Amino acid sequence: MANESVISLDHPEIKLDVKLEIKSEAGPEANPPLNNDAYEEIHSKSPLFYDLYERKSELKNQTHYCPGCGHGVVHKLIAEALQELGLQDKTIFVSPVGCSVFAYYYFDVGNVQAAHGRASATATAIKRSCPDKIVISYQGDGDLAAIGTAEIVHAANRGEKIAVFFVNNGIYGMTGGQMAPTTLVGEKSTTSPWGRRPSNEGFPLHMAELLATLEAPAYIERVALSDNKNIMKTRRAIRKALEIQRDGAGFSFVEILSPCPTIWGKDPVVARRWIGEKMIPNFPLNVFRDHRPEPPAIKENQPPQRPVGDVLGITPKPGAHDTSKSKHAHRFKDVKIKIAGFGGQGVLLLGQLLIEMGMREGLEVSWLPSYGPEMRSGSAHCHVCLSKERIGSPLISHPDVLVAMNEYSLRKFAHEVVSGGVILYNGASVPADFSAPEVQVVAIPASEIADKLGSTKVANIVLMGALLEETECLAPGTALSVLEDKVKKLDLLEIDRKAITAGRLFIDEQAHIGAVSQPDGFA
Numbered sequence: 001m002a003n004e005s006v007i008s009l010d011h012p013e014i015k016l017d018v019k020l021e022i023k024s025e026a027g028p029e030a031n032p033p034l035n036n037d038a039y040e041e042i043h044s045k046s047p048l049f050y051d052l053y054e055r056k057s058e059l060k061n062q063t064h065y066c067p068g069c070g071h072g073v074v075h076k077l078i079a080e081a082l083q084e085l086g087l088q089d090k091t092i093f094v095s096p097v098g099c100s101v102f103a104y105y106y107f108d109v110g111n112v113q114a115a116h117g118r119a120s121a122t123a124t125a126i127k128r129s130c131p132d133k134i135v136i137s138y139q140g141d142g143d144l145a146a147i148g149t150a151e152i153v154h155a156a157n158r159g160e161k162i163a164v165f166f167v168n169n170g171i172y173g174m175t176g177g178q179m180a181p182t183t184l185v186g187e188k189s190t191t192s193p194w195g196r197r198p199s200n201e202g203f204p205l206h207m208a209e210l211l212a213t214l215e216a217p218a219y220i221e222r223v224a225l226s227d228n229k230n231i232m233k234t235r236r237a238i239r240k241a242l243e244i245q246r247d248g249a250g251f252s253f254v255e256i257l258s259p260c261p262t263i264w265g266k267d268p269v270v271a272r273r274w275i276g277e278k279m280i281p282n283f284p285l286n287v288f289r290d291h292r293p294e295p296p297a298i299k300e301n302q303p304p305q306r307p308v309g310d311v312l313g314i315t316p317k318p319g320a321h322d323t324s325k326s327k328h329a330h331r332f333k334d335v336k337i338k339i340a341g342f343g344g345q346g347v348l349l350l351g352q353l354l355i356e357m358g359m360r361e362g363l364e365v366s367w368l369p370s371y372g373p374e375m376r377s378g379s380a381h382c383h384v385c386l387s388k389e390r391i392g393s394p395l396i397s398h399p400d401v402l403v404a405m406n407e408y409s410l411r412k413f414a415h416e417v418v419s420g421g422v423i424l425y426n427g428a429s430v431p432a433d434f435s436a437p438e439v440q441v442v443a444i445p446a447s448e449i450a451d452k453l454g455s456t457k458v459a460n461i462v463l464m465g466a467l468l469e470e471t472e473c474l475a476p477g478t479a480l481s482v483l484e485d486k487v488k489k490l491d492l493l494e495i496d497r498k499a500i501t502a503g504r505l506f507i508d509e510q511a512h513i514g515a516v517s518q519p520d521g522f523a
């Protein structure tokens with residue numbers, strides 16, 4: 001049975017009738033509704049994947065990868081291996097920048113997304129902080145072999161106990177087909193339109209061979225997604241890399257030659273075949289390393305097994321003000337403080353003193369300074385977090401307290417302060433045209449007070465005193481003991497003591513507006 005219809009295309013340059021024939025073996029009554037029970041499921045999704053791809057509402061049941069893309073196959077193999085080895089709950093997956101940037105939308109494991117090229121460095125940090133976790137660094141060839149060359153070489157050279165899955169499709173997929181370090185000689189790309197020429201672009205980088213020159217790696221293999229047999233070998237290699245990490249043996253690297261049908265301009269079947277015909281002869285499949293490194297024969301110096309406080313010399317001296325058992329009541333869950341001013345005003349130092357105090361009072365602390373030219377005669381700022389719980393990020397977007405050591409910082413950062421928060425401003429009065437309706441602004445002539453005390457340098461300490469009095473976040477006694485340990489010049493220490501007191505007194509006696517109470521009890 002066939003139905004016909006004609007579509008007329010009418011345009012000044014094109015006049016065309018297109019005949020459409022819709023063929024069907026039987027009438028519509030012969031198309032019963034789909035009965036899912038009638039089908040045997042032979043391809044299933046690993047339960048290690050999330051049920052839906054939540055990023056795009058219209059694509060929730062599929063991945064964002066192009067048809068025939070190797071990333072999907074590698075994802076599946078990793079998911080199945082983790083599932084089979086029972087490692088789902090222990091795994092932290094570091095996704096790169098590249099087409100696989102959204103891997104964390106698929107894998108139902110711990111996920112971190114690294115900056116471009118930094119996945120193996122990020123994985124290093126995670127593995128060192130959480131040695132019992134299975135840490136995967138998943139990277140493309142642009143990510144790993146171009147911008148991230150240094151990170152992968154040094155991670156491998158240190159023998160970090162991570163598993164690196166290196167998806168080599170010989171091109172930058174995500175950005176539209178620029179030449180990668182692995183692009184074959186003669187291959188055209190948007191940045192090598194006449195084909196890769198060794199005289200101009202160098203030769204393809206063979207990462208597996210390059211890393212195999214190092215002593216530390218435990219396992220290095222190159223595999224391919226060219227056909228089913230090789231996909232099965234890839235499955236075994238991925239599983240082995242994960243087993244090696246599970247057993248604590250060392251650095252594993254699996255390079256996977258993978259199709260990118262879209263950028264290669266080939267259909268998925270041809271693309272897979274092309275791996276076998278063109279890529280494998282240039283990137284031979286091989287196990288380049290499969291041994292667990294022997295511990296070095298030389299006797300290594302061992303770091304001292306002493307408490308960190310002792311090593312850094314920050315454990316309070318006997319007889320000094322005992323702050324280790326601070327009685328100070330922290331009436332907050334966390335306090336986020338931003339300190340800003342000119343370089344040279346002691347902005348960063350004030351932040352360091354606060355975190356030192358926080359540590360001595362048993363709090364979790366973080367300090368994030370601004371860097372670069374800002375530190376010298378430009379503007380400088382730092383973020384300080386004092387918390388009763390572990391701190392997720394040292395970056396503070398909305399501080400509870402802004403210490404603005406100059407007018408520029410007041411105007412620049414006031415809008416970031418949370419509603420009900422406090423601004424401590426180094427000035428005799430708040431500028432006439434400045435307003436921050438939902439925030440308590442206290443003007444303190446800290447520089448002037450410091451000058452009168454004998455050193456303009458201690459303006460930051462005057463503000464510290466004001467901060468302690470206004471927020472009661474830390475005990476003034478802790479501040480004194482930190483200063484006693486840090487300030488070596490006795491005359492300056494004396495001025496610092498007075499500066500703290502002056503800042504506190506100023507809040508108590510001269511500030512016209514009192515402290516605001518916030519829901520978490522932070523005053």
Ligand SMILES: Cc1ncc(C[n+]2csc(CCOP(=O)(O)OP(=O)(O)O)c2C)c(N)n1
Binds near residue numbers: 099139140144147
């Ligand atoms: C610092 C930085 N430089 C450049 C880019 C642009 N960029 C995004 S992905 C990418 C390369 C991706 O290629 P590859 O790692 O081979 O992954 P694929 O997309 O092929 O899977 C580049 C250069 C970026 N995002 N960040």
Ligand code: SF4
Binds near residue numbers: 066071169260
């Ligand atoms: S561009 Fe290439 S690597 Fe990226 S999703 Fe498409 S096929 Fe995969």
